[in-house]
Every structure is written in structure tokens, then in C-alpha cells.
Amino acid sequence: MPASPFPAVWTERHRLHDPGGEVWVGVPIPGTEVVARGDLIREALETAGFPILPPAAHGAGHLHRVHEPAMVDYLRTAHQDWVAAGYPEEPGQDRVVPYTFALPQMVADRPFRLPVAPSARAGVYIADTTTLIGRGTFDAAVAAADCALTAAEMALAGTPAVYAVCRPPGHHAGRSFCGGSCYLNNAALAAQALRDGGVDRVAVVDLDAHHGNGTQDIFYDRGDVLYSSVHVDPGAGWFPHFVGYADEQGRGPGEGANLNRPVAPACGDGPWLEAVADLCRAAAAHRAAALVVSLGVDGAAGDPESPLGISPAGFCRAAEALAGLRLPTVFVQEGGYDLNRLGGLVVGTLEAFAAAGGQP
Numbered sequence: 041m042p043a044s045p046f047p048a049v050w051t052e053r054h055r056l057h058d059p060g061g062e063v064w065v066g067v068p069i070p071g072t073e074v075v076a077r078g079d080l081i082r083e084a085l086e087t088a089g090f091p092i093l094p095p096a097a098h099g100a101g102h103l104h105r106v107h108e109p110a111m112v113d114y115l116r117t118a119h120q121d122w123v124a125a126g127y128p129e130e131p132g133q134d135r136v137v138p139y140t141f142a143l144p145q146m147v148a149d150r151p152f153r154l155p156v157a158p159s160a161r162a163g164v165y166i167a168d169t170t171t172l173i174g175r176g177t178f179d180a181a182v183a184a185a186d187c188a189l190t191a192a193e194m195a196l197a198g199t200p201a202v203y204a205v206c207r208p209p210g211h212h213a214g215r216s217f218c219g220g221s222c223y224l225n226n227a228a229l230a231a232q233a234l235r236d237g238g239v240d241r242v243a244v245v246d247l248d249a250h251h252g253n254g255t256q257d258i259f260y261d262r263g264d265v266l267y268s269s270v271h272v273d274p275g276a277g278w279f280p281h282f283v284g285y286a287d288e289q290g291r292g293p294g295e296g297a298n299l300n301r302p303v304a305p306a307c308g309d310g311p312w313l314e315a316v317a318d319l320c321r322a323a324a325a326h327r328a329a330a331l332v333v334s335l336g337v338d339g340a341a342g343d344p345e346s347p348l349g350i351s352p353a354g355f356c357r358a359a360e361a362l363a364g365l366r367l368p369t370v371f372v373q374e375g376g377y378d379l380n381r382l383g384g385l386v387v388g389t390l391e392a393f394a395a396a397g398g399q400p
């Protein structure tokens with residue numbers, strides 16, 4: 041008997057965020073985190089019969105549970121300040137993009153000065169030149185956060201599994217920084233909402249091809265939320281380069297509640313699924329009472345953003361392993377950039393989870 045699909049939370053407000061490309065090694069390139077992603081996923085969900093619900097609006101107070109308020113304020117005003125400074129006319133850049141960065145070794149242990157120039161202020165909060173801010177970026181990021189928060193509230197109310205179709209994605213956004221096409225950390229917001237709703241211990245399992253350095257940053261000192269990730273080895277030259285290594289295991293009360301399982305480029309299904317099994321064992325050992333899955337499908341063979349080469353069947357096996365935990369589960373969309381396969385990969389993974397009885 042086919043398993044009944046579970047609800048998905050989606051909003052057309054994701055279209056407000058059109059990064060208009062990115063700047064990589066100084067060169068403007070088209071970029072892969074495009075508006076079509078959100079619409080292709082919705083089409084695939086509709087075709088497969090998933091009920092699609094709109095998110096409820098949440099206030100800034102929810103965002104401040106995982107993000108520094110000053111960063112949220114920055115994101116809200118960055119584009120209008122940029123336009124007011126005249127950059128769209130001279131030198132002709134209508135998206136916010138930093139040109140200088142507040143590296144820790146340059147500014148640590150000195151009084152913090154927020155730069156007056158909007159072009160420099162961007163380098164306080166944005167970690168790279170591939171995370172551009174346009175007119176509607178903040179509103180779309182808030183809408184994506186609302187999708188994740190709504191999904192978490194549905195899980196708290198007893199819905200066994202919910203999927204938040206978040207775009208822009210979130211797992212590279214930390215407590216006080218944006219980066220990697222991410223602005224607000226949707227998965228962290230969902231995990232925090234579960235905690236605030238009374239779930240004692242939460243596990244985040246991150247299947248995206250890249251390490252979720254933002255989610256790790258937010259929970260690194262905490263023992264109540266396990267962050268665990270399988271991703272392409274940053275030591276082999278892959279984003280986010282600076283973090284995502286196996287010896288990052290948490291700090292203080294969070295010691296032991298951070299698990300990184302880097303895998304080699306082109307590893308394929310076998311080693312990747314062994315790592316997924318490790319993440320599931322860690323979630324069980326953490327005695328998690330709810331699960332947040334950062335569902336990036338950019339590890340798939342043919343994706344332009346990763347070399348992992350995971351098959352569609354591999355994602356289904358991963359979903360079955362997650363279903364075996366028998367926990368209330370919130371799926372949060374992260375990466376996935378092969379527009380021809382994105383919808384099918386996401387829906388196939390969710391259907392495999394449902395078919396495996398991924399419900400408490």
C-alpha cells in the first residue's frame with residue numbers, strides 16, 4: 041500500500057529573492073541558487089499529491105532565538121542602505137556584495153567599529169561574495185524561516201513528518217554571519233522551535249553535500265541540540281573550506297554533540313550511506329525526541345555544486361535509515377541545483393521516508 045504523502049509548507053514569497061548571479065573569484069557568474077528551484081520543487085510535490093500549506097508569519101523574536109539581533113537588523117536594511125549610497129548607479133552594482141572583510145585577526149580584541157560605508161558594513165556580516173542581497177532577499181529569507189517555524193509547530197502539534205520548502209537555504213548562516221547563499225538558518229530555527237515547544241533533545245541530521253557550518257556555529261556550545269553532518273571533505277578543497285572537519289566535536293556543554301563525517305569527492309553511495317548510518321546512530325545515542333533533517337540533494341550525481349555522485353536510490357536508502365529512528369521529523373530544504381532532477385530527488389526521498397513508516 042503506498043504511504044500517504046505528508047504535508048509540505050511552501051510560499052511563493054521565495055520568488056522575492058533573486059540573487060541575480062554571484063561573484064566568484066572576482067568574476068560575476070550566473071550562480072545556481074535560482075528562483076526556479078522553489079517552483080520546480082512545488083510542481084513535483086503537487087504532482088506527487090503532497091498537501092501544500094502556506095506558512096504562518098512569525099516575528100523577529102523567533103529569529104533572535106538563533107541569530108544576533110544586529111545581524112537580523114543588518115539584513116533588513118542592507119539593500120535600502122546600499123541603494124541610498126548610490127552603488128546601483130556608481131559603480132553599477134544593484135546587489136549588496138562585500139569588498140572587504142572583518143577578519144578576526146584584524147579586529148579581534150579591539151573595540152568593535154561598525155563601518156559607516158555600506159560597502160564595508162557588508163563585510164561584517166557576509167562571509168563571501170557569493171551571497172548577494174537584493175531588494176526582496178530579506179523578505180524571502182523571513183518567508184523561508186516562516187516555513188521552517190510553521191513546520192516545527194506542526195510537528196509539535198502531532199504531525200509526524202513535515203517538509204519545509206525553504207528557499208533561500210539556510211545551513212551556512214551562523215549566529216551572526218551569512219554565507220554560501222544562506223541568510224537565516226531555517227534548520228536551526230526549526231530545531232530551536234522544537235526545543236522551545238518542549239522537546240528536551242533534538243538532533244539535526246544534515247544530508248546536504250556541504251558542511252552546514254552555520255548550524256554547527258549556532259549549536260556548537262550546546263548539548264541539547266546534536267548537529268551531525270555528512271558532506272564532501274573540506275580538506276579536499278571544498279566549501280566551506282575553513283570548517284567541517286571530523287575533529288570539530290562541540291565545546292563546553294556541547295562537547296560531543298557535534299558530529300562531522302566528511303567523505304571523499306566521488307565517494308558514491310557506499311561510504312556516504314555508512315556515514316548516514318553513523319549520523320542516525322548518533323541521533324539515537326543523543327536520545328533525541330525530534331529530528332530536523334537538512335535535506336540538501338546537491339550530493340546527487342550530476343549536480344553542478346558537488347562531486348559526491350550519490351544516486352537517487354542512495355537518497356532513498358538514507359531516508360529509510362532516518363525513518364528507522366521513528367521520530368517526529370521536520371525536513372528543511374537546503375541545496376540541490378540540478379534543475380532537471382531537483383524535484384524528483386526531493387519527492388523521491390520524502391516518499392521513501394513515508395513508505396518506510398517514518399513516523400513515531
Ligand SMILES: [Zn+2]
Pocket residue numbers: 248249250336338345374375376
Ligand atoms: Zn550544499
